[in-house]
Amino acid sequence: MSGASDGRARGPGRARLDLASFDGGVRGTHEVMRLDRYRHLEALDAHQPRIVRGGGYSYAAASFGGGAVVQDFRPFDRILALDETTGALECEAGATLGRVFEVCEPRGWYLPVQAGYPGITIGGCIAADVHGKNQLRDGTFSRQVESLSLFHPRHGFVTASAQENAALLKSTCGGLGLTGHIVSARLRLTRLPGATAQVRRRRLDCIEDLLPVLEEAAARATFVYTWQNFTVRGRGFGRGYLYEGDFVPETTRTSDFRCTAIDSANRARYVFQALNGLTTSTFNLAYEALQRMSGACVEIGLFQLLFPVAHKVAYFRLFGRKGFHECQLLIPRQEFARAAVQLREYLAANPVPVTLASAKLFHGERTALRFDGSGVCLALDFPRGAAGTRFANWLDGLARDVGALPNLIKDSRLGSQTVRACYPEYDAVRNALHRYDPERLYRSELSERLGL
Amino acid sequence: MTWVVIGASAGLGRALSEELARDGRSLLLVASDRRDLDALAADLRVRFRGEVRALECDVTATGEATEVPSQALADAPIEGLLFPVGAVAEDDNGLLPASAADQLIRINLTSVISIVGRLLPRMLEQRHGVIVGFGSVAAVRGRRRNVVYSAAKRALESYFESLRHLCEPHGITVMLYVVGFMDTNQAFGQKLRLPRAQPTRLARRVCRELGRHSGKRYLPRWWGPISLALRVIPWPVFRRLRF
Numbered sequence: 171m172s173g174a175s176d177g178r179a180r181g182p183g184r185a186r187l188d189l190a191s192f193d194g195g196v197r198g199t200h201e202v203m204r205l206d207r208y209r210h211l212e213a214l215d216a217h218q219p220r221i222v223r224g225g226g227y228s229y230a231a232a233s234f235g236g237g238a239v240v241q242d243f244r245p246f247d248r249i250l251a252l253d254e255t256t257g258a259l260e261c262e263a264g265a266t267l268g269r270v271f272e273v274c275e276p277r278g279w280y281l282p283v284q285a286g287y288p289g290i291t292i293g294g295c296i297a298a299d300v301h302g303k304n305q306l307r308d309g310t311f312s313r314q315v316e317s318l319s320l321f322h323p324r325h326g327f328v329t330a331s332a333q334e335n336a337a338l339l340k341s342t343c344g345g346l347g348l349t350g351h352i353v354s355a356r357l358r359l360t361r362l363p364g365a366t367a368q369v370r371r372r373r374l375d376c377i378e379d380l381l382p383v384l385e386e387a388a389a390r391a392t393f394v395y396t397w398q399n400f401t402v403r404g405r406g407f408g409r410g411y412l413y414e415g416d417f418v419p420e421t422t423r424t425s426d427f428r429c430t431a432i433d434s435a436n437r438a439r440y441v442f443q444a445l446n447g448l449t450t451s452t453f454n455l456a457y458e459a460l461q462r463m464s465g466a467c468v469e470i471g472l473f474q475l476l477f478p479v480a481h482k483v484a485y486f487r488l489f490g491r492k493g494f495h496e497c498q499l500l501i502p503r504q505e506f507a508r509a510a511v512q513l514r515e516y517l518a519a520n521p522v523p524v525t526l527a528s529a530k531l532f533h534g535e536r537t538a539l540r541f542d543g544s545g546v547c548l549a550l551d552f553p554r555g556a557a558g559t560r561f562a563n564w565l566d567g568l569a570r571d572v573g574a575l576p577n578l579i580k581d582s583r584l585g586s587q588t589v590r591a592c593y594p595e596y597d598a599v600r601n602a603l604h605r606y607d608p609e610r611l612y613r614s615e616l617s618e619r620l621g622l
Numbered sequence: 623m624t625w626v627v628i629g630a631s632a633g634l635g636r637a638l639s640e641e642l643a644r645d646g647r648s649l650l651l652v653a654s655d656r657r658d659l660d661a662l663a664a665d666l667r668v669r670f671r672g673e674v675r676a677l678e679c680d681v682t683a684t685g686e687a688t689e690v691p692s693q694a695l696a697d698a699p700i701e702g703l704l705f706p707v708g709a710v711a712e713d714d715n716g717l718l719p720a721s722a723a724d725q726l727i728r729i730n731l732t733s734v735i736s737i738v739g740r741l742l743p744r745m746l747e748q749r750h751g752v753i754v755g756f757g758s759v760a761a762v763r764g765r766r767r768n769v770v771y772s773a774a775k776r777a778l779e780s781y782f783e784s785l786r787h788l789c790e791p792h793g794i795t796v797m798l799y800v801v802g803f804m805d806t807n808q809a810f811g812q813k814l815r816l817p818r819a820q821p822t823r824l825a826r827r828v829c830r831e832l833g834r835h836s837g838k839r840y841l842p843r844w845w846g847p848i849s850l851a852l853r854v855i856p857w858p859v860f861r862r863l864r865f
Contacts, residue, residue, distance in 0.1 A: 185811015204810045206632045208657035245632070248665035262661065273669055 182210040189226070189234045192434045194493020194554060195582035196231035196615055206245035211351060214239060216323040221614045222351050224264055224291030226434050228298065229496050230582040232346055235615025241351070243293065249273050250354060257359035258316070263293030263352040272427055275472060279359035282308045286479040288429050293352045298579040299344030299540050301547070303393030306531045310542050312343035314357050322350035324607060341602060344540035346578065348603055348612045348622060365422055367392070367475045369415040370467045374398065377408025377510045380529055381503065381546065387414040388531040393475070399458060400517060400524035400550070401451045407514045408527070411461055418469060427473055432483035443490035445553050450523035495558050497565045498541070498549045498577035500532055505572035506546045512568055522561040526551035538599050541577040578616065586621040624698050626650045626691060628681060628737060629707030631658035633806035634756065637825035638706055643670040645829060647701070652691055654680040681707060681733035682725060691737055700745055702752035702832065705734045710808060716769045723770045730774035735781060749793045752833045755782045757800040762849045763860060779838070786836050795836045799828060802845040
C-alpha cells in the first residue's frame with residue numbers, strides 16, 4: 171500500500187501493458203513509461219528506441235511496437251498560451267482536441283481541421299497530419315501548425331517553424347512520430363462564425379452520382395461528406411446521402427461537451443463480432459430508412475459537428491475483439507469512375523459486409539508519406555476476417571492500378587511494397603529519416619512494417 | 623489572499639491546483655522544476671483567468687531552501703497551505719542507505735514541518751487560514767515494504783494532530799487526509815487489490831471541504847473501515863499477511 175505521492179521516487183511510471191491498435195489488428199505487451207514531468211523526457215537511456223503515445227486512437231500501430239519503449243505523453247495536456255485577438259494557440263502535444271475545444275470555443279475560436287473524436291491528441295493530429303470535414307477548402311492539419319517544439323536525444327530540444335528548421339517541421343507533420351517527441355505546438359485557430367451548423371441532406375441514387383454532386387457541394391459548403399451503402403447489389407450500389415453544412419452565423423453556444431469514452435482496450439470489450447454479412451445489410455437499410463424519415467435540413471451543435479464519433483462509439487464496439495479494417499484511398503478524380511466499377515464488380519462476386527463507405531473531396535499536393543493530394547477520399551470499414559483481409563489486399567491492388575494513395579495511419583496491415591509503389595517519395599523519406607536519426611530511435615510497429 | 627500548493631506539478635498536487643484555480647483562488651505553486659511549473663501556471667491562467675504564480679523550490683533541500691516560499695509570499699496574507707508532496711522508493715525495504723532514507727524523510731515529513739514552521743507565525747497572527755496535509759494508508763501498519771516512507775507518513779499524522787492543538791484556538795483549520803491508491807505514476811501499471819482513485823476526484827472533495835473542519839479524513843472514504851480493520855488485526859495474524 172502507498173498513498174499520496176508526487177511520483178515513484180519522482181521518476182516516470184513504468185509498467186508492461188497490453189496495447190492494441192484501435193482496429194484490433196495489432197496486439198502486444200510492451201514496456202510503457204508514463205511521463206508527467208519535463209525531466210522524464212530525458213529519463214530514458216539515450217540509445218533506447220522509443221515511441222510517443224497519445225490517446226492511442228490510431229488504427230495502425232503507430233504508438234507502440236518495433237521494440238520501442240512506449241512513452242505515454244497524455245499528462246502533457248496543458249494550454250500554454252492563447253491570444254484571443256489573433257487566435258494563436260500554444261499547447262502541449264498531449265492536449266486533446268476536446269480540451270482545445272473546451273478552452274477555445276467559448277472565446278470564439280476553433281480548429282477547422284481536426285479528427286472526429288475529442289480524445290485524440292494534438293500530437294497525434296500532427297504526426298498523422300489528419301484531415302477534417304472539408305479538406306478541399308481547409309487542407310490538412312499541418313496547415314494550422316505554425317511551429318513545434320521537439321525533443322530528440324540526439325538533437326535535444328529543437329524548435330521547428332517556417333523560419334527555423336523548416337525541413338524538420340515539414341517532415342514532422344505527417345511524419346508518424348518518427349522525427350522525435352513533439353512536446354508542444356503553436357497553432358493557428360480560425361474565428362468561429364457561429365456555434366451551430368445547418369446540415370442539409372441530399373440523396374445519391376448510385377455511386378455514379380457521387381462525383382458531380384460532391385464537387386458542386388464541396389465548392390460552396392463549409393463541410394461535406396457522404397454516407398453510402400456498399401451492401402446493395404446492382405444499380406443501387408453506392409446509393410446513400412450527401413451531407414453538406416455551414417455555420418449559422420451569430421448563434422449562441424448550445425454545445426454539449428459530453429462524450430462517450432472509448433479507447434483501444436475497451437473498444438474490444440465484446441468477444442462477439444456483431445457486424446457480419448446479415449446484420450450489416452440490415453443495419454445499412456435501417457440507417458437509410460431513418461435518414462428518409464428525418465428532416466432534409468437539421469441544425470446541430472458545434473461539438474456534434476466537429477466530433478461526430480463522440481456519441482457513436484458503440485459502432486466500433488460491434489466489431490468485437492476481432493476488430494475491423496478501415497481502408498482509406500485517395501483516388502484521382504479521373505480514375506474514380508473506373509475504381510467504382512471495379513469495386514462494384516468485386517463486391518458483387520465476393521460479398522463483404524462494408525459497414526461504412528464515405529467519400530470526401532481533396533485538393534492538395536502529394537508529398538512525403540502524407541495522405542494528401544487531389545482526388546476523392548473514399549473510406550471503407552468492414553469486419554476483420556478472411557473475406558475482409560482478401561478485400562483489403564484487393565484494395566491494395568486497386569490502389570496501385572488507379573494510382574490511389576492508401577492512408578498509412580488507417581490501415582494496420584498495409585505492406586511496404588504497396589506503400590513504396592503508391593508513394594513516390596517513400597525512398598526520400600526513408601533516407602531523410604536515417605540521416606536525421608542514424609540509430610532510428612523513434613520507431614513503432616508501423617515504421618518497422620513499412621521498412622522505414 | 624494566497625493559497626500555497628507545495629508539490630504542485632504532478633499527481634494530486636496538480637489536480638488540487640486546477641480545482642483551486644477553477645474556484646477562482648489566487649495561487650502560489652511550488653515544485654522543484656521550473657518547466658513543469660511554468661506550463662501548469664500558464665494553463666491555469668488561460669483556462670481559469672486567475673492569478674497564478676510559480677515558484678521553483680526543491681523542498682527536499684536542507685537549510686534555507688524552505689524559506690523560499692515564505693520569502694516569495696512577502697507580506698501577502700496566506701489563505702491556505704496544502705502539502706500534496708511525497709515520494710516512495712522502490713528499495714525502501716528496511717535496508718535503505720542512510721542518505722536515501724534521509725531524502726525520503728525530508729520529502730515526506732521534514733519539508734512539511736520546515737515550511738509550516740516558517741509560515742505558521744504569520745498565520746497565527748492573521749487568526750485565519752487552512753493547513754492541509756496528506757498522509758498515506760501505508761502508514762496504518764508497519765509492513766515489509768515502504769518502511770521509511772510509512773514511518774515518515776505516520777510521523778506526519780502525529781505532527782498534524784499536534785498542529786491542530788496549536789492552531790484551532792487561533793481560527794486555523796488543520797486537516798490531514800489519509801490517501802489510498804491513486805491513479806498517479808506511483809501506482810502506474812501495478813496490479814492492485816483495491817481500486818485506484820482519480821486525483822481530480824479526490825482534489826474536488828478536498829477543495830469542497832477546505833476550511834470546514836479540522837481533523838483526519840480518509841480519501842476515498844471507504845479506506846476508513848479498511849484501515850480500522852487492519853489496525854485491529856493482532857500481530858501474530860498481521861505478520862503473516864503479505865501486502
